[in-house]
Amino acid sequence: MNRFSVLLIGVVLALTGCKKLTDPAPQNNGDFENIYDEPSLAHGLLLNGYTRLPTNGWTFSDVATDDAVSNDATNNFRRVATGQWSSVLNPLDQWTNSRAGIQYLNMFLAEADKVNWDTKDPMLATMFKDRLTGEAYGLRAYLMFYMLQAHAGWVNGVLYGFPLVLDPETPTSDFNKPRATFDECMQQIYSDLAKAEELLPLDYNDISSASQVPAKYAGVKTENYNRVFGRLFKLRMTARIAKAIRAKAALLAASPAYSTANNPDRWVEAANRAGEVLQLNGWLTNLDPEGVTWYNNKAEIDALASGAIPKEILWRTNIGSNSDLEADHYPPTLFGNGRLNPTQNLVDAFPMANGYPIRDAASSGYSSGTPYANRDPRLAKYIVYNGEIAGPTNAVINTSADGLTNDALNRVETSTRTGYYMRKLLRQDVSRNSASINNQKHYRPHIRYTEIFLAYAEAANEAWGPTGTGGNANSAYDIIKALRNRAGVGRTNGDAYLESVKNDKDAMRTLIRNERRLELAFEGFRFWDLRRWNQDLNETAKGVRIQQNVHQVIDVEARSYQDFMRFGPIPYSEVLKFNALQQNTGW
Template sequence: MKKFPILFITILALCGCKKFVEPGLQNNGKFENIYDEPLLAHGLLLNGYTRIPTNGWVFSDVATDDAVSNDRNNNFSKVATGQWTASFNPLDQWTNSKAAIQYINMFLTEADKVVFDAQNPTLNQMFKDRLKGEGYGLRALFSYYMLQAHAGKIGGTLYGYPILLTPESPTSDFNQPRAKFEDCVQQIYSDLNRAEELLPLDYKDISSTTEIPAKYSGILTETYNRVFGKLFSQRMTARIAKAIRAKATLMAASPAYAGGSTTTWANAAEAAAAVIDLNGGLNGFATNGLTWYAGGSGNQIDGLGSGANPAEIMWRTSIAQNSDLEADHFPPTLSGLGRLNPTQNLVNAFPALNGYPIGSASSNYSDAAPYTNRDPRLAAYILLNGSTAGPGNTTIYTANDRNTNDGLNKVETSTRTGYYMRKLLRQDVNRNASSISNQKHYRPHIRYTEIYLNYAEAANEAYGPLGNGPRAYSAYDVIKKIRQRAGIGLTNGDAYLESIKGDQGAMRTLIRNERRLELCFEGFRFWDLRRWNAGLNEAATGVNISQSNYLPITVESRSYQSFMIYGPIPYSETLKFNAIQQNTGW
């Protein structure tokens, strides 16, 4: 009984301090609030932007004949050496893209109910149009990545993924079968059509009402700029939607997918040409596009205004000031980890300065001086033995008879091939621990050179090397422009190109090789080899340099099965849903 007053007082105290013993209210808005709070609705759409696969560097080149990694636990190395399974798939897009599509579907389903501006009905509709257009464009983009990673054959029929155009809820039937590849492709085209209808070609501030589309007539220029002005640069546009179409049509027309698609090479050529013509045709080809990643005196990054792009870049991430790429890929002498090592296979793909492949007698290639009189892109993209790099122009020796950790297999951060990656890296970055200096970087989502190469490939297949269909330029014209920019064949009129310009097969080989060189280390090679039905098992090689002798070495074998031109559906999905069938072989 003596303890009762104390217990009573304690209870009263706890009751009076209820806020300290019960969870506080969470600062989470309810879903139905999106209709009156447009920023919440906008957040659904922005979730899609945060999931774009090209927001960061991935370096799937390590899974190909172009590169290896000195990180023995690299997931792409595991893929290339026989450990790729439906349960272990570093190339998976099912989870990420499907989640992005879910958020986008939530936005598209509710967008027309959201009040973006209660005072001005036209302005309200403009916001709806733009944001819905972005949603359709993003859904097409993620659908493309889903197809690229997971399309495959079952019993000879090519399938894609379950097409979902409305958001799933806890009561949804998740056990949905995969649609045929052709149906997935047509849905991508449909979404891109909607995006192009709703979006401006580019976001820019206008100064005259004559530039306002008829459907928005009667508004002020400043009102138009509020929705479609330059403030929204790097968001989805009609131009970007057209480029996504160029990517999707090229994939659908390629050998690995053509049997399950009605998309033709002519369709792919026209999709790419539509983008090229908007860029000024061949005259719009950026003369400095080889070094779009450069800063310093090149000023291609440092001098960019807010939201601006250099001529080579159509769409990119925001600019970040860091030295992460250099920390991972500089050689040890420059305080880097030297992670990505280009192969001798890739080095051999760079032609001689006169344009001939180094296997041709006309190239004047010498085994004793293998880097002399070569395509300038070789030294620009790959750090060779004796090259200089870094802010102090340090000489990098990868030779085995030099007393430096940059040499072949000297330490765990040394090169395994005799080469380091140079492309993408800012040479004005200092990684020395006592004076680290960061510099500006960005990652392109789409480069114009990719689209020009898309056209060259598709036009050669559709019309032959010199045919141009309804356009003013041919595959030959584009490849000539690319090689001229690279600085090869300038003294002899590119005699090699001239010698093959009437041969579709030889031109196909050259176009594929130019694509390999121009887009190296940007994550294209893995997917290109598969859509071409090309050989995947060429061993990755390197070079052991000692006393000025260059000895070829095998660095890493490749172990792919024939069915692996198509990636797997996640094993967990096939366990959960019996309607989801796995691709043949997996």
Template sequence: MKKLLFILGVTSTIAFTSCEDMFTPSIENFLDIETAYTRPLYAQGILLNGYNRVPTNSWSFNDVATDDAVTNDRASNYLKIATGQWTAMNNPLEQWRNSRSAIQYINNFLSIQDKVEWSSSAPINSMFNDRMKGEALGLRALFMFHLLQTHAGKTSSGEVLGIPIVLEYETSESDFNKPRATFEECMQQIYADLDKADELLPLDFEDISNASQIPAKYQSLGVNLTDYNQVFGEKFRLRMTKRISQAIRAKAALLAASPAFNDGNTAKWEQAANYAGNVIQQKGGISGVDPQGALFYLPASVNQMESGRNTAEIIWRVDRGDLSSSLEADHFPPTLFGRGRLNPTQNLVDAFPMANGYPINDAASGYNANSPYDNRDPRLKNYILVNGSTSGVNNTAINTAVNSPTNDGLNKVETSTRTGYYMRKLLRQDVNLNPSNVSGQYHVTPRLRMTEIYLAYAEAANEAWGPTGRGSFSFSAYDIIKAIRTRAGVGTTNGDPYLEQVKNNKDQMRQLIRNERRLELCFEGFRFWDLRRWNENLTIPAQGISIENNTYNVITVENRVFEPYMQYGPIPYSEILKYNNLQQNNGW
């Protein structure tokens, strides 16, 4: 009996202790915003929420929604877009929540950053404050660009609207029912944020070796070399810089100058050319073109990018992170233990010219339909795994024919190619997916590449000044395209006569520039947006190749279903329901 009472007593004690815990809340690990004033890492964490939300932190592969690729992943959201199954209630490309959330964090940071004690040293505190503000403003402009790219468009009245401009941290007392600003007003806000960011940020985060390199405003505060490098030195590589801010300005200006948002105003093309040209000029002009820039994803380039360093090609990128093999697991063909997810189309393959520079449909090209991959632009086999190519650590031959003895063949199994091609670009061939010996490698995911800026300049300069016009620069659209094609190995043995032919015709040069952009930036998430800003045909069917007994037959793999209004994306329907001041884009 005593033993029983003892047990009941212990049980009661435990029970009452548990009840006490239930009714007395534990100390929570929530900090109020004022805590950030004396805890700079906490304040910086608010800003880092912006970096974490940059849409290009990973690959989207929205090429699947264009004429460049299809996928064997039947659950792909981009497949749904390609086949017309996206709505204002279900938009896989939606940036409204992500980018507006990022802007909310950034506005929160901007509302407190002047009160944060970044350092006990007044001069160092001033430098940190400037730098953090510059980063925040550059990021806010970037997120506004992504919102415009995804959600700007024409309303039923024909007016081109952007997004609501929100520059203050919103609280529960704020007015959330704000109308969309005009597209032009949004562009001016982007430029204003970037102009201020330019004033506050260094061109790059690198240590300087001479005190004379310290900006005058900081020299007047008595800042020494060590102090300056502590704030603006190499430890902060991969964060927002003046060079990145300038590249974002060029990217945004190209969108604004494009036909979808510009009614033929040449001044906008000139502005876009000037912004891109400034970035190129700071990189040394034509001579600054990285010889290996088109192969930035291969070991020779990736292995250089340690400790935050970049090659000449990369303006801004995501950190390499740990050794990985997930990209290859998704996209290697089945014989290499991959899922073969993204399948380049025959449309894209046909866009690669011959090595002599001529398009394959030109009589001077020498194209042979019975040997379609011979004597082609070297980028074709660098970027696309064609029938007979070798791949992987063991140089395995890939057979994509209908009667292939392996699962790499056309439509063999659910992880086989649907087009007769597999993606090669971005993948490390030294990744081994064999279950008995899996090994990963470092990868680089660029947020901004110089090649994008070169092509932005070429496009804008051609529209503003013609193929050989240079504005205030030492290079023209023609010069840029020649450098890009020479780097690729196109027209190098014959002087590239096709380029020489089109350099005298603005319309023909426009088509060549657009095609070079298609090739150079394939699988990097550009074509979906490019087709829309160019007002191009979105309904061209995705084609493939059926190979049997050395006979090549082009096949239709997937029809594209786009209504005209889908040139612009929708405002989320849930937002339209909540706020009557928001206007929807026409058709949605």
């Protein structure tokens, strides 16, 4: 008998019974205690941690930086950049989302020992409990990292983070908790990650013999081990992912904005943590040669089986078949809204193909009359500039001010404001034409290996200089040389520019930061990087006006940040409710 038949019988009995039709029906609400005998309900608490990961979707906070503007006048990051950022209007907020996720995870952790994970096999029950508990610790640490990044700040000379709430809150809890210091929050993140690493496998893979079962689960059958830790659980939190989160957190803690004495020990910690992740992946021997275009490697993406992870990706979301990104960001003639417009500032950050910055006119060969010739190949892969082709029909996109289509500079509300459109992240085989619309597979990386390579390079340069390794397999110089070579930069001249700065720590720092800007463009890093580096947030966003083939750099959008905005606010509503909660200075 199917569920519909059962429901129908129930309705008939209700209508023919002796009770009045006006009597309230009993609600189908279970008690919280049901989680102990229904593991799927307890599992639901854990899944709330996954659904609240900020990296589940694109935010495009680049619009709040010198890398991009938006043609959408209501875009909240545009409002942030132009002076409307406040503790009431904060699209960069992680307080509400992350704290809600942490509350669910705290509930799970408080009850996990009481759940009957498997009523027939105690060892299976133990393994399920270990894995899910490890996932919860890893997820809680990651949400704490995002809270710290978004809300750490100074109050009366002390660098604070957020209130450390490690137990589930109830209606009778004391919600008026003070903020812990930044260092206390970091230690809690590290503690949670250590527990996750202890409980989780490095990766989820099926084993083929009992000899591969970890000693702590000795005696477990191969098939039972695979039921808990096998390949079906790929994309869930693992020890490898926990190590990568630790590397991200360590880099944040070592950065100038959070390390008042520019503590060299923190840079060593950050380098070694990133190095540990890279060592597990074979360092540069496993650098994905196609990693620059991970988002548009069509054959690879289309062939991804459930849980499969491309070489460039350490952790990713599920695959979705849609064309939302293209609908938002394709140029108008490709039936898109052209929302994110890369700036001239970002275009100028791409070097020439020979590796020299364009500002070095003598060595680079740059010409303002032909500004896109012989440039870093990543420029054409990431940005649509005037005369480039795009979309499934290889249409020529004319962004000049005297262009005749809606792709032209400021032609209509969906036109570019800078003379550029975003290409990165978009699949060029998507059609938005209503006569032939199609969807294609996309995924979102939670963590890319390139991010970890760049974190290592940054920290290693600060800790040991450009060519030092601290006992690791590679130096900052090695990493940057490999990334640039993969991108097609400096191949014809041995990357002479890199060679010229390889013994200069300050020059290498500038180069590493620029490589990070390019490699991670539009992926939501630039805003946070500028803040943690204590760099200028107020560089005017520029564009290019092309008329009769003459290129003129123009101011597009002024930035309006005050110095205290290097650290984001605590939500105003929270400060109003709880007097123990001190607001960051200036907000």
